[in-house]
Amino acid sequence: MSSTVEDAGVEAPDEEKPVAQGRGHRPALVAACLAVLLLVLGGAGMLFRAHQLRTAPAAGNHALTDTEATSQVTGDVSATLGKVLSYTPQATDVTAQSARELLAGKAAKQYTALFGQVGKRAKEQKLTLTTQVVRAGVTRLTGRQARLLVFLDQTAQRKGKPAGAVAAQLSVTAELRGGTWLITDITAR
Structure with a gap:
């Protein structure tokens, strides 16, 4: 009963196959980039709105x-x-x-x-x-x-x-x- 690892349906680690690295980090990186982008856009929107409020005629009264x-x-x-x-x-x-x-x-x-x-x-x-x-x-x-x-x-x-x-x-x-x-x-x- 000599069975090999291949016979059991399990692949033996192949030295020549590159191991996939960082696949678990990709969604976190995309989420972080989106969060930064949303913060930058939100900040720019708030600055624009603050400028509108300061230059409105009522602000000068x-x-x-x-x-x-x-x-x-x-x-x-x-x-x-x-x-x-x-x-x-x-x-x-x-x-x-x-x-x-x-x-x-x-x-x-x-x-x-x-x-x-x-x-x-x-x-x-x-x-x-x-x-x-x-x-x-x-x-x-x-x-x-x-x-x-x-x-x-x-x-x-x-x-x-x-x-x-x-x-x-x-x-x-x-x-x-x-x-x-x-x-x-x-x-x-």
């Missing part, structure tokens, strides 16, 4: 993040509106002077055209107008320009007659010049 500038523009615009939209029959020239100092651009032109007529009537009718900002909110603040929504109460008093009050709502654009916010556009809403 500092109305909610720069509380100091927001407070300054709100205070300056509120004070300006109180000065240029309030007058007495005896001091319309003071109001006009304030407007020349605190308004610029389109707002200055609009005001000059309107106040020329109002100033004359104020003296004739002995009209006093008092304007008070009730609430002002900055909707957009970018560097040296701001947009605000402003709510006003105005009280008009003619000599010898009861006072009348009205509410007003304005959209205001302001520009920072020389450390002060000047109003450059006013639109009634």
Whole structure:
């Protein structure tokens, strides 16, 4: 009973056959390469998205993040509106002077055209107008320009007659010049 290893159906190791090396490592290598590729692509996608977020118009709006500038523009615009939209029959020239100092651009032109007529009537009718900002909110603040929504109460008093009050709502654009916010556009809403 002499049987050989070949007879039993088992091959004897052949010295000339190369032994397959690393076959078990190939799937692990492919998986590692895919993982690295996914990480690189994911990182590139995230960098691209971060760039989009930083360059979006909303990212440049500092109305909610720069509380100091927001407070300054709100205070300056509120004070300006109180000065240029309030007058007495005896001091319309003071109001006009304030407007020349605190308004610029389109707002200055609009005001000059309107106040020329109002100033004359104020003296004739002995009209006093008092304007008070009730609430002002900055909707957009970018560097040296701001947009605000402003709510006003105005009280008009003619000599010898009861006072009348009205509410007003304005959209205001302001520009920072020389450390002060000047109003450059006013639109009634």
